[in-house]
Amino acid sequence: MGLLDIKGLKVSAGSHEILKGIDFSIEEGRTTVVFGPNGSGKSTLMGAILGLPGFNITAGSIIFKGRDITALPVHERSRMGIGLAFQYPPAVKGVRLSTLLDNIKNGDEDLHTYSEMLNMDQYLDRDINLGFSGGERKRSEILQLMVQKPDLLLLDEPESGVDIENISIISRALNLILEKDKPLRKRKRSAIIITHTGYILDYMRADTACVIVGGYILGCGSPSEILAEIREKGYSQCMECYRDMVRRDTGAGQET
Amino acid sequence: MQDKRLDEIISNENSRLEEIGYGGGLPSCGNFLVMDASVLESMYAASGLEIIPISDAIEKYPRVRDELYFSLVKKDKNEYTRLASGARPVGYYIRVEPGVKIEDPVQAAFMLASTGGTQVIHNIIDLGQGSGLNILNGCTTSCQVFQGKHVGITEVYVSEGASLSYTMLHNWGKDIEVYPVTGIHVEKNARFVSNYAAMTAVKKLVAYPTAWVEAGGSARFHSIIYSKNNSHFDMGARAVLKGEDSGAEIISRVVSEAGIVISRQMIEGLTTGCKGHMECSGLLLDEKAVIHTIPELKGAHPDINLSHEAAVGRISSKELSYLMARGLTEEEARSLIIRGFLDIGIEGIPPRIHDIIEDTIKKSVRGSV
Numbered sequence A: 001m002g003l004l005d006i007k008g009l010k011v012s013a014g015s016h017e018i019l020k021g022i023d024f025s026i027e028e029g030r031t032t033v034v035f036g037p038n039g040s041g042k043s044t045l046m047g048a049i050l051g052l053p054g055f056n057i058t059a060g061s062i063i064f065k066g067r068d069i070t071a072l073p074v075h076e077r078s079r080m081g082i083g084l085a086f087q088y089p090p091a092v093k094g095v096r097l098s099t100l101l102d103n104i105k106n107g108d109e110d111l112h113t114y115s116e117m118l119n120m121d122q123y124l125d126r127d128i129n130l131g132f133s134g135g136e137r138k139r140s141e142i143l144q145l146m147v148q149k150p151d152l153l154l155l156d157e158p159e160s161g162v163d164i165e166n167i168s169i170i171s172r173a174l175n176l177i178l179e180k181d182k183p184l185r186k187r188k189r190s191a192i193i194i195t196h197t198g199y200i201l202d203y204m205r206a207d208t209a210c211v212i213v214g215g216y217i218l219g220c221g222s223p224s225e226i227l228a229e230i231r232e233k234g235y236s237q238c239m240e241c242y243r244d245m246v247r248r249d250t251g252a253g254q255e256t
Numbered sequence B: 001m002q003d004k005r006l007d008e009i010i011s012n013e014n015s016r017l018e019e020i021g022y023g024g025g026l027p028s029c030g031n032f033l034v035m036d037a038s039v040l041e042s043m044y045a046a047s048g049l050e051i052i053p054i055s056d057a058i059e060k061y062p063r064v065r066d067e068l069y070f071s072l073v074k075k076d077k078n079e080y081t082r083l084a085s086g087a088r089p090v091g092y093y094i095r096v097e098p099g100v101k102i103e104d105p106v107q108a109a110f111m112l113a114s115t116g117g118t119q120v121i122h123n124i125i126d127l128g129q130g131s132g133l134n135i136l137n138g139c140t141t142s143c144q145v146f147q148g149k150h151v152g153i154t155e156v157y158v159s160e161g162a163s164l165s166y167t168m169l170h171n172w173g174k175d176i177e178v179y180p181v182t183g184i185h186v187e188k189n190a191r192f193v194s195n196y197a198a199m200t201a202v203k204k205l206v207a208y209p210t211a212w213v214e215a216g217g218s219a220r221f222h223s224i225i226y227s228k229n230n231s232h233f234d235m236g237a238r239a240v241l242k243g244e245d246s247g248a249e250i251i252s253r254v255v256s257e258a259g260i261v262i263s264r265q266m267i268e269g270l271t272t273g274c275k276g277h278m279e280c281s282g283l284l285l286d287e288k289a290v291i292h293t294i295p296e297l298k299g300a301h302p303d304i305n306l307s308h309e310a311a312v313g314r315i316s317s318k319e320l321s322y323l324m325a326r327g328l329t330e331e332e333a334r335s336l337i338i339r340g341f342l343d344i345g346i347e348g349i350p351p352r353i354h355d356i357i358e359d360t361i362k363k364s365v366r367g368s369v
Ligand SMILES: Nc1ncnc2c1ncn2[C@@H]1O[C@H](COP(=O)(O)OP(=O)(O)OP(=O)(O)O)[C@@H](O)[C@H]1O
Pocket: A013, A014, A016, A018, A036, A037, A038, A039, A040, A041, A042, A043, A044, A045, A054, A087
C-alpha cells in the first residue's frame, strides 16, 4: 500500500469532465513528476487530492495513509498531512503572512530560520501574496509548506516564473522538507511535482515521471527519458496513446 | 465628588467600562466619566491640559459660551440638537494650551444607566495652536440597561498646526438608539484623525460628522462596523476641503451578519490642490444582511484630486479554501479574513488604543483563532 492510492478517479468541474479515470500511487519517501500539456488536468488532480471546492468527484476513490479521504473537507486532509503549493496562490488582503504562519506552525518554532532560507524575511509583515511578484508568490508557497511540514507535498509548477537563483533556493528548501539528505528507506515524505520545463529536476531528484493528457494518465517511467522525449517531440507520441485511451473508454473511434 | 459612589459604580461596571477602554490600568492624562446625566469623574494630570464639565466651562470662559458652544453644530439642525440646546449641558470641555503635546490619551466614558432613559451629552474639544492630544471615548450601557437613547453633540476645534486623534468605541445594546451630531474645524496645517468602532448590535445609530478643513490641513475618518441582529446603522462622514492643499481620507469597513448598514461618505473639494480619497468596503456574511454604501465626491475647482473605491460582497471562497488548505477550519479561516478586513492599519494612533480596537474586533468575530 502506498502513501497515496488513487483509483478510477473521475472529476468534473461544472458540467465538464476533466479527469477521466485516474489510477495513481505514490510510496513513502518518493518523488513523482507530472508532465502534461496545458489544460490536461494536472492542477485538477491536485485540487481533487486536497478536496478544493469546485471539483466534483464523480467516481473513484482517494486513499491517503490507508484512509479513504474522498469525502473529507480540505482542512482535515491538510491536517492529515497533505500540503499544496498552489499554481496561482490568491492574495489575502488584511492578513499578514506571519499571522498565517503563526496559525500553521505547531509549537514555538522559529519562523525566521525558514523565512531567511527563502529570502522571505521582509515579506512576513506584508499581506499574504498581496502585490507579490510571481516569483515571490512561489517562494511564499514554499515557505508555508516548510512550516506546515506535510507528508505529501503537491507542488503545482513551483518553479514557473522563478529566476534561476531562486529555483535553487526553492529546491534546497524542498529537499530539506523531503529529507533528501537521508537514505531512501529513512525518508517518510513524498512529493508530486508538476512541471513543464523540468528545470527543477536539475536540483531535485525525482523517482518517477507520469504524463497526463486529456484527463488520462498515459504512462509513467524514468523522469529523464520522458523529459528528453517531450523536449524532442512534444506531446505528439502521447497523443497517439491518448487516442487509444479514448477508444478503449468509448469503445469507438470518436472522442467524447 | 462622590468618591464612595464612584468607586462602587466603577467596580460594578468595571468590565463594561474596560471594554470601551476606560480604566483598566491604562495610562492616561485625564479622565471623564458620565453616567446618565451625572459627571462621576473629571480629572486631569498634565500641564497645559484642562478637562472640566462643559457647564463649568461656559461659566468660566466667555469664549466657550460665545464662540464655541453650538457654533460648529447649529442649535436648530434637527430634533436632537434642539433637544440638547434646551437642556443644561452635560459633557466635557477639553482644552490644550498652544504648543503642548500629550502622548497618553484622555479617557472618557459615557454610560447609560437607567432603562428607557435619554442621555444628552455635549462635548467641546479645544486644541491650541501646535498642540497635540489623543482622546479615547467610549460609550456603553450599564449591565442592566437594555433600552434607551443617547444623543451626543460634539464640537471639535483643532487650531493651526495642532493634531488630534479622536477614537470612539461604541458598545451599545440591541435596543439602544444613538444620535451623535459632530462638527470639526480643522484649521491651517492641522490634523484630525477619527477612529470609530462599533462592534455590537444597536437598534438605530445615525451619525454624519462633518469636518471643515482649512489650507494645508487634513481630516481622516476611519470606521469599522460589525452589524448583528436587527441593527440599523446610518453612519458616515463628510469632509469639506475649504483651504488650498487641504486633504481628506475616509475609510469605512463594514461587516454584517444581519441588519442594515448605510454607509455615507462625502468629500467636497472647493479649491486648488485639494486631495481626497475614500474607500468603503462591505462584507456580507449572511442573506439577512444589507449594506448600502453611498460614496459622494463633489469638486468645485479643476485643480483637485478626489477619488473613491467601493466594494460590497462576500468572503472570497478562493481565499477561504486557500487558508483551509493550510489546515485552518472554515470558521478559523473566516475569522482571520474578517479580522484582516477590519484591520485598516490605522497609523498615527497610540499602540494602546490600537490594541483596544484589536481586542474589540477579536471578541466580536466569532470563532477567533
Ligand atoms: N470550473 C471549471 N469549469 C469548466 N472547466 C474547467 C473548470 N476548471 C478547470 N476547467 C478546465 O479543465 C481543464 C484542466 O484544467 P487544469 O487547471 O487542471 O489544467 P492544467 O493541466 O493544470 O493546465 P496548465 O498546465 O495550464 O496549468 C482545462 O481545460 C480547464 O479549462
